[in-house]
Amino acid sequence: MGPRFTARRALLGLPLAASACGFEPMLAPRGDSAGVPNDERLRQEIAAVRVANIPDRIGQVMRRNLERRFEGSRPGTPARYELQAGLAISTEPLGFRRDGLATRVRYNASGPWALATLDAPPQVLARGAPRTLDAYNIPDLQFFAADTSRADMENRIVAELADRIFFEVVAALRARLGT
Secondary structure (H helix, E strand, O other), X not given: OHHHHHHHHHHHHHHHHHHXXXXXXXXXXXXXXXXXXXXXXXXXXXXXXXEOOOOOHHHXXXXXXXXXXXXXXXXXXXXXXXXXXXXXXXXXXXXXXXXXXXXXXEEEEEOXXXXXXXXXXXXXXXXXXXXXXXXXXXXXXXXXXXXXXXXXXXXXXXXHHHHHHHHHHHHHHHHHHOO
16 A cells, blocks of 8 residues: 555646746746737637648548647638648568568658748758657568558657657747747
8 A cells, every 4th residue: 555655646646846947837827928828819829820831641540630739729710820730651671580581660650741831932840850769560461460560660750750850840840929
């Protein structure tokens, strides 16, 4: 009972400790000097981002993930920014059978992006290139299982990169607003 009790106390004190060091949630309401909440302006800016086309099927899946994050909360907001994102994937075999065939493959993925205004000429506001990696197994003579495992791994990579791009763009927009 003693070790669990102290672990619970430590978990309960974690938010208090995080707030003491200056941590605050990215989309949390904060007021400016007049007391007007800035989160509403930030949410309007986030909804004004449009995602440009990304080539290939996996790129279209990533574009759809990004569109859901940016436009999902406020559909119909006029566009003011364009997010140009890409997807670069390299593969690397990790595990091998005795006959030399690969049994595990790792994907190294990066998602370079640039946020620009829709003005003429466009002004680039921020850039980034988050990276992630994941792997899948290739079981012996289980081709459907290998394809399913690869597709699941690609979906995880796309979701992870979309999350990272979203939070980097939100941080750039927040800095632009001065909040």
